Amino acid sequence: MIVNRSILITGATGKVGSTLTAHFLAQADKVIAVSRSQEALDALASKQQRAGRLYTIAADLMASDACQTITDALSTMELTPDGLVNNARSISFLGIESSGQVRRENFMNEFQLDVIAPYELTMALARMQGSRLTSVVNIGSQYGxxxxxxxxxxxxxxxxxxxxxxxxxxxxHLTKELAVRLAEQHIRVNCVAFGGVEGRVNPAFKARYAELCPSGRMLREDELPGPVDLLLSEAASAITGHVMMADGGWSLW
Known part of the structure; x- marks a missing residue:
């Protein structure tokens, strides 16, 4: 394991993001936590209390100047991430109409945050002056x-x-495209497709999920960092353009 990495995580104050942030701080890595809410970032910093290794940047990735905001903040803090985790989410975009159909606005917003924002931020960090970016991990889903x-x-x-x-x-697919296009810069790009995670579902849902999954259960939060850590590390130096299934076998059936 390589220590003293510098890892930028978007959506760092959410369920997955805060779990990843805690893990990498515990590994003695620097974490640059990005969230649209400064209040949530302050709460995260207060909870972690990892003096000198947690940095925060408030930026809304839906804004056209988000990447500039992030790169300007990195320059001010004299930080050059070698790892990027594209993890930002917004549950508000997942709403549907009473008819059961998705509004065009929500479809486009979900696509912008899940695909366009990771593309733009990856390219911005890759092209940043003095860039040290070597590994990108996109947080996907079994449903992708x-x-x-x-x-x-x-x-x-x-x-x-x-x-x-x-x-x-x-x-x-963006993961595969970027892996090819950034290979000459020695930047690896991979994706972790997670299965369902415990914590926001009732017992009946968990029981139905268990019957449909080979592992017979949902993922635990403590199982989330491992695949991401591996793909960010030099131990995975031969892996790029890969979508790693971390779903308890869900996608096998």
């Missing part, structure tokens, strides 16, 4: 690889909205 099993849900249209999986599928 396989369609959902609607039997899992009581209200499939709302609980598993169609535009989520479509955007994650595009993110998986």
């Amino acid at each position: 690889i396989v369609a959902p099993n609607l039997k899992l849900y009581e209200d499939p249209a709302r609980q598993s909205p169609i535009h989520y999986g479509v955007a994650k599928a595009a993110l998986a």
Whole structure:
């Protein structure tokens, strides 16, 4: 394991992002946490209390100047990340109409945050003066690889909205495109497609999920950092353009 990495994580104050942030700080890495909410970033910093190794940048990735805001802040703090984790999410974009159809605005917003924003930020860090970027990990989903099993849900249209999986599928392909296009700069680009994670579902949902998954359970939060850490590390120096399934075997059936 390489220590003293400098890793930028978008969506760092959410469920997955805060788990990754805590993990990398515990590994003695520097973490640059990006979130649209300064209040949430302050709460994250207060909780972690890792003096000197946690840096925060408030930026809305939906804004046209988001990448400039981030790179300007990095320059001011004299930070040059060698790792990037594209993890930003907005649950508000997953809403649907009473008819069960997705509004065009929500479809486009989900695509912009899941695909365009990771593309733009990856390119901005790769082209930043003095760039040290060597590894990018996009946070995907099993639903970017396989369609959902609607039997899992009581209200499939709302609980598993169609535009989520479509955007994650595009993110998986973006991973492959960027891996090819950034190879000459010795930047590896990979994706982790996670399965369902415990914590926001009721016991009945967990039981249905267990019956449909080979591992017989949902993922635990402490299982999230491992695949990301591996792909960011030199131990994965031969891996690029890969979509790693971390889904307990869900996508096998």
